[in-house]
Amino acid sequence: MEERPLILSIDQGTTSSRAILFETNAQPAYTAQREFRQIFPDSGWVEHDPEEIWSTTLAVCREAIDWSRAEARTIAAIGITNQRETTVLWDRESGKPVYNAIVWQDRRTADFCTELKQAGQEPLVRGSTGLLIDPYFSGTKIRWILQNVAGAQALADQGRLAFGTTDSFLIWRLTGGKTHATDATNASRTMLFDIHRQCWDPQLLALLKIPESLLPEVKDSAADYGATDPAVIGLSLPICGVAGDQQAATIGQACFAPGMIKSTYGTGCFAVLNTGNKAVVSNHQLLTTVAYRIGGETCYALEGSIFVAGAAVQWLRDGIGIIQSAKQTEALAAVLDGNRGVYLVPAFTGLGAPYWDPHARGAIFGLTRDSGVAELVRATLESVAYQTRDLLQAMAADGVMLESLRVDGGMVANDWLLQFLADVIDVPVERPEVTETTALGAAYLAGLQQGIYGSLEEIASHWRRQALFRPMMDSGQRQRLLNGWDKAIERVRSK
Numbered sequence: 001m002e003e004r005p006l007i008l009s010i011d012q013g014t015t016s017s018r019a020i021l022f023e024t025n026a027q028p029a030y031t032a033q034r035e036f037r038q039i040f041p042d043s044g045w046v047e048h049d050p051e052e053i054w055s056t057t058l059a060v061c062r063e064a065i066d067w068s069r070a071e072a073r074t075i076a077a078i079g080i081t082n083q084r085e086t087t088v089l090w091d092r093e094s095g096k097p098v099y100n101a102i103v104w105q106d107r108r109t110a111d112f113c114t115e116l117k118q119a120g121q122e123p124l125v126r127g128s129t130g131l132l133i134d135p136y137f138s139g140t141k142i143r144w145i146l147q148n149v150a151g152a153q154a155l156a157d158q159g160r161l162a163f164g165t166t167d168s169f170l171i172w173r174l175t176g177g178k179t180h181a182t183d184a185t186n187a188s189r190t191m192l193f194d195i196h197r198q199c200w201d202p203q204l205l206a207l208l209k210i211p212e213s214l215l216p217e218v219k220d221s222a223a224d225y226g227a228t229d230p231a232v233i234g235l236s237l238p239i240c241g242v243a244g245d246q247q248a249a250t251i252g253q254a255c256f257a258p259g260m261i262k263s264t265y266g267t268g269c270f271a272v273l274n275t276g277n278k279a280v281v282s283n284h285q286l287l288t289t290v291a292y293r294i295g296g297e298t299c300y301a302l303e304g305s306i307f308v309a310g311a312a313v314q315w316l317r318d319g320i321g322i323i324q325s326a327k328q329t330e331a332l333a334a335v336l337d338g339n340r341g342v343y344l345v346p347a348f349t350g351l352g353a354p355y356w357d358p359h360a361r362g363a364i365f366g367l368t369r370d371s372g373v374a375e376l377v378r379a380t381l382e383s384v385a386y387q388t389r390d391l392l393q394a395m396a397a398d399g400v401m402l403e404s405l406r407v408d409g410g411m412v413a414n415d416w417l418l419q420f421l422a423d424v425i426d427v428p429v430e431r432p433e434v435t436e437t438t439a440l441g442a443a444y445l446a447g448l449q450q451g452i453y454g455s456l457e458e459i460a461s462h463w464r465r466q467a468l469f470r471p472m473m474d475s476g477q478r479q480r481l482l483n484g485w486d487k488a489i490e491r492v493r494s495k
Contacts, residue, residue: 005076007446008064008237009439012057012082012166013245014103014267015314019060021068021075022443024452026434026462029073032063039100044107044349044358047100050088053166054173061233077450078174078228079241079442081248082167083267084189087141089152089214090169092162095177099149101166102141105268105307105349109140110358116140121207128194128201130279130288135350135358136305138165139191143208159213165189167242168216174239176229182216183223184293185247193218195279195290198298221247221292222449241445243292245438246270246303250291251445252437253406254460256299261395261402263388264438265411268352269309271391273302273400284394285354294448294456302398304353304391308362309384310411312346316380322373330414333378339481341366343488344379351493354394359494366484381417385424386485392425404428408437415467423473424481433464 004024011018015038021030034056039047068075085104090097102108113133116122122133131137142163146153155161164172168182187193187200192210194201200215219225225239243251246264250272253262258276263269272291279288279300291301313326323329343365350358364379392402405427412418412431422429434440447453 005074005452006068007443007452008061008075008078009443009446010057010061010078010080010170011245011439011442012053012080012170014083014105017053017056017060018439019064020436020439020443021064022440024447026440028434028436030064030067032060034059042108044110046103046105046349048086048103050090050097050101050169053101054170057170058233065234075237076452077238077240077446079444079446080167080170080239081243081245081438081442082165082170082186084165084186084244084246085136085138086166087138087145087163088166088169089142089145089161089163090172091155092160095173098152098155098161099145102144104136106141107135107350107358109135109144110350112140112143113358124203124207125191128196128204129191130188130195131191132285132287132356133191134356136352137189137191139204139208139210142210142214146209156211156214159211161214162216163214164216165244167244171225171239171242174228174232175226176232178229179226180216181219181225183219183221183242184290184298185221185244186242187218188290189244195288195300198293220294220296222294222445224449238450240449241442241447243441243445246272247291247301248441248445249408249438250274250301250441251459252434252439252441253408253432254463255406256456256460259400260406262406262408262437265309265384265407265409267309267311269306269384269387271304271388271395273395275300275302280398282394282398284397285356286391286394286398287353302395302400304394306387306391307349307352308346309387310409311348312344312380312383313411315348316377322376326410329377329381330416332374333381334416335374336378339378339382340368340371340375341484342371342375342379343484344376344383345488345492346380346383347492353391355489355493357493360492363488363492365488365491381414382420384411384417385421386482388421389425389482392427402427404430406430406432408432408435418467418469419472422469422471424478426471426478428471429469430465431467431469433466
């Protein structure tokens with residue numbers, strides 16, 4: 001009897017590229033991962049080398065394919081999920097990028113965004129894209145490259161250049177340049193895409209002086225994206241599913257009903273609330289975005305974006321060297337009976353929702369002579385919970401009351417963090433059996449397109465809870481902690 005086929009999920013993240021082979025029952029069978037460099041050319045600037053993104057992706061895909069061959073297993077399809085908003089421009093003839101990828105965290109266009117706001121352009125942007133004007137999104141990054149890279153604007157005007165978020169760049173490379181496409185979720189994060197009409201917005205392209213010839217075709221999240229070129233990857237496999245990482249995690253968490261919410265704790269933290277076929281406008285600085293588009297039907301979401309979560313733990317390890325691995329943080333935080341009044345605001349690349357302050361910078365408050373590694377580690381983990389509370393408070397102000405929060409991402413292996421999170425947000429926190437929900441969501445989309453899964457309901461039947469964390473903190477203690485956090489936030493804001 002033939003084995004059930006595998007689905008290859010490419011998870012191209014902010015700090016690493018991964019390939020995960022999933023069984024059709026949603027269990028991961030094999031994982032390969034490679035980190036790549038983070039490039040910081042100036043204050044608030046963050047770049048990646050697109051060739052490193054490509055080489056690490058290619059390497060992990062080949063590892064996964066080699067494993068499948070060794071196990072005599074077949075791969076049915078590829079799904080791709082990716083760091084969103086990160087911007088690559090490349091030459092269509094040579095396939096070479098004209099500049100480094102400008103990462104979603106990058107703040108170099110903050111002054112230009114301020115000019116656009118002062119010129120009264122935010123209602124146009126908000127009305128069409130569901131987004132606020134911020135350096136986070138791809139549109140102003142594209143404009144910066146066209147303006148600042150010699151010859152780029154001329155090449156763009158001649159139709160020689162292609163733009164893509166990293167999914168598009170990988171699809172182009174994997175298909176040997178045959179497919180220049182993205183999906184509706186990634187398009188919805190560019191600040192150029194009309195989420196209501198589901199097309200590129202000519203007014204916004206004119207505003208940012210971006211030729212439409214640069215842009216990829218926008219497809220459903222489950223669709224035919226062509227096949228891999230055997231000369232590139234060793235065999236021909238159909239690429240059938242694409243979604244930005246947070247939307248892919250929403251699918252992986254089976255948040256298919258309006259009102260369901262998940263929060264992913266990776267490099268950043270992103271809470272996504274399904275709002276069904278209605279594009280709900282937030283009055284409290286949350287983003288309206290596309291959750292997924294399947295069979296031509298668009299499902300919308302409200303999203304709160306926190307720029308730094310796991311990246312703050314990475315800073316403890318790589319930036320100041322006070323821990324050797326993220327795994328140490330749980331025991332270090334648990335050693336203390338409280339936070340000793342120490343707060344870390346990880347605004348290393350500004351503040352995201354609900355503050356949207358690109359000029360804010362990180363700070364540590366409340367240090368005393370006996371503050372040490374444990375206090376700093378605990379303050380870093382606590383900051384993730386406090387920032388989540390800020391997002392959920394904004395959602396509550398928009399009329400959304402949560403019954404529970406489904407969580408995923410690398411940080412959720414930390415039981416101490418999840419208990420503190422439940423205590424701070426005063427809502428039960430659910431951790432699923434499979435926490436690789438971002439990669440799983442891309443696999444589900446590919447499987448849906450290939451007919452491996454018959455419906456979203458069938459996909460939802462695979463979701464299993466592994467652990468539940470109930471709030472245990474008394475309201476007085478919670479309020480004292482939150483008051484300290486609110487004061488710390490006010491002190492780092494630039495306004």
